[in-house]
Amino acid sequence: MSTIKILWVDDEIDLLKPHILFLEKKNYEVTTCQSGTEAIDLVEEQNFDVVFLDENMPGLTGLETLSEIKAKRDTLPVIMITKSEEEYIMEEAIGSKIADYLIKPVNPNQILLSLKKNLDTSRLVSEKTTLNYQQEFRKIAMDMAQVNTYEEWAELYQKLIYWELELENIEDQSMHEILESQKTEANSQFFKFIERNYEDWFSDEDRPTMSHTLFKDKILPQIKKDDAPVLLIVIDNLRYDQWKSFEPIISNYYKKESESAYYSILPTATQYARNAIFSGLMPSEMEKQHPDLWLNDTDDGGKNLNEDKFLAAQLKRLGLTDLVWEYHKITNLKSGKKLVENFNSLKKNDLTVLVYNFVDMLSHSKTEMEVIKELASNDKSYRSLTESWFKNSPLLEMIQKSQQLGFKIVLTTDHGTINVKNPSKVIGDKNTSLNLRYKTGRSLTYEQKDVLEAKDPKSIHLPTINMSSSFIFAKGDLFFAYPNNYNHYVSYFRNTYQHGGVSLEEVIIPFIVLNPR
Incomplete structure (x- = not known):
């Protein structure tokens, strides 16, 4: 992990030597200066991870320096250090987006805690979230093999959504890939569940x-x-x-x-x-x-x-x-x-x-x-x-x-x-419906493994447009594509959001x- 670079701005910086040595022993790199003007120049010249800024300095005040720093580097965290607890100073500092504030005299542990809170939080949260999901992954995989009721499927899907949102801001791409593969597998199993049970729900009291x-x-x-x-x-x-x-x-x-x-x-x-x-x-x-x-x-x-x-x-x-x-x-x-x-x-x-x-x-x-x-x-x-x-x-x-x-x-x-990713070829006459995730019409030709088929629409309470009409519903993230102009059609619709088929989403x-x- 790269060394964290701190800029410490205080007109009495010599008095803070013990604090700086303490931080350097903890592998932080500390640059010091004694005025707001110097601080602004340093922020322009170098990339710091965080600034400790004294509020009460001659020349440019801490609040004025803060304003200049934020104008140049809006996302740079600034921790204000002040002798005063006066409300207007706190309000101004917070309004100017300080990351934290400390009241003098500060001790080394307060400083360390503030650094952890402001710089390590996202990393620590990421690591904990990743670890928790790794532990939960095995449980979800086991649940998926056993889930067999509509209540359990709703619960499992909500759990996958929970983890998707938890991992949303994690930089570890491998975690996202694992979750995506788990969602794909869940959709494959869910399709089989719907295929087995959907028709029965219309005559069964135990239905969603x-x-x-x-x-x-x-x-x-x-x-x-x-x-x-x-x-x-x-x-x-x-x-x-x-x-x-x-x-x-x-x-x-x-x-x-x-x-x-x-x-x-x-x-x-x-x-x-x-x-x-x-x-x-x-x-x-x-x-x-x-x-x-x-x-x-x-x-x-x-x-x-x-x-x-x-x-x-x-x-x-x-x-x-x-x-x-x-x-x-x-x-x-x-x-x-x-x-x-x-x-x-x-x-x-x-x-x-x-x-x-x-x-x-x-x-x-x-x-x-x-x-x-x-x-x-x-x-x-x-x-x-x-x-x-x-x-x-x-x-x-x-x-x-x-x-x-x-x-x-x-x-x-x-x-x-659902975001559709893979085409499945289908052939139908000119009266076949246009939706990309389901088709209804006569004499449909399709890949049987890719669809839930209803050869008798009445069995799932759908209209029969004519005597030989049937319905097919796309599985998972598939979308239906006609052989004519196939490549253009596929590139146009791939990675778009469609509906009409069978997926958890x-x-x-x-x-x-x-x-x-």
């Missing part, structure tokens, strides 16, 4: 909450629980890790009552999963009961234009005709800002439904726009982009207003997305209940 039962199982109890108005926020395409990335921002306004996972239906695509949430029905039942509202893949027109009508029908079926509710869909910044302006009027509702489409637009933009491809090249940057959007979005303003008005928030999504999704602080 799924898109079509979400409202009845999880949302309705929150509406009935107390008199607080409920704001149901459905953010399209929201993965579990993206929720965790902006959870700390929400926690400034709301405390979490509960966090759980539920399972998206197949295909993990908006027109199927989100319509199922609002209708409380599977797609084949929607087609049968609401032929005027349901559109199949091959039909022209927007496939999610009737969510409010589906919800009205479900509420009627559940005997909630007296419920006062409104539905809003936000698809652009303008409509988001408009709802913020009129937000107070929602207080009269028992239930306000808010569908927010940003993350869906982000994933599609990543496919189509080079700049977004650059900004969201992997899961870490995709999370970061989502967090940045959320911080600056009308949605955060709505959450702040919700807190002031006393709304309970139920936050969820319709499905997640698409299927296991968050359901959060929040109460105002």
Whole structure:
């Protein structure tokens, strides 16, 4: 490990000789000077790891020197040493981003502790995190071999997300590679689990909450629980890790009552999963009961234009005709800002439904726009982009207003997305659906090992567009590619975020209940 270089600035530096010798014995390299002007020159000329800065010096004061140092090297940690505990000095120093402050007289151990705290923390945290994951890795591998229920799969996926976020800022690339291989293996095992169990869930009482039962199982109890108005926020395409990335921002306004996972239906695509949430029905039942509202893949027109009508029908079926509710869909910044302006009027509702489409637009933009491809090249940057959007979005303003008005928030999504990496060849006729992660149509030709196939769509409650139609769903991080213009197609879509298939990221999704602080 390279020697840590310290600059110590004090007009009485000779009196500090014992402290400097103490640090040098601990293998720190200490450069000294006696004025702010000298310090600024040295900071320009050399690369220091940390500065100890006396606050009370003739000429340039410590605060003035601090300001100059920060103007030149904003990220250089400065530890202020002061005789005074006067509040205004502390406030100014902290406002100028000091790393720490010590009150004179200082002893060598205080100095050492401050150095450890400010320079070694990230290294120590990294080492501890890496060690903890190495220990946990074996347990996760053992769990993966034994996991066999939908609850255990949700738990395992949440554990993988936890470690992904813990390792996010660790520089040890080998740890990231180990975790990625573990996620790949988990997705392979999860695919087999879905293949074995998915069809049975429609006739089995021991089943997870799924898109079509979400409202009845999880949302309705929150509406009935107390008199607080409920704001149901459905953010399209929201993965579990993206929720965790902006959870700390929400926690400034709301405390979490509960966090759980539920399972998206197949295909993990908006027109199927989100319509199922609002209708409380599977797609084949929607087609049968609401032929005027349901559109199949091959039909022209927007496939999610009737969510409010589906919800009205479900509420009627559940005997909630007296419920006062409104539905809003936000698809652009303008409509988001408009709802913020009129937000107070929602207080009269028992239930306000808010569908927010940003993350869906982000994933599609990543496919189509080079700049977004650059900004969201992997899961870490995709999370970061989502967090940045959320911080600056009308949605955060709505959450702040919700807190002031006393709304309970139920936050969820319709499905997640996965970064697709490997193509799988498929052939179909001109009426085959266009989605990259699932296909429906006649006479589909495909690699059987790469897909979950439903030759009889009715068996998993999907519409049969015509007599010989079937569905196939892509496994893991695969995406479907046609043989025509294959190389161009593959290079265009590889490493983009897609949904519709079978993966932990698409299927296991968050359901959060929040109460105002």
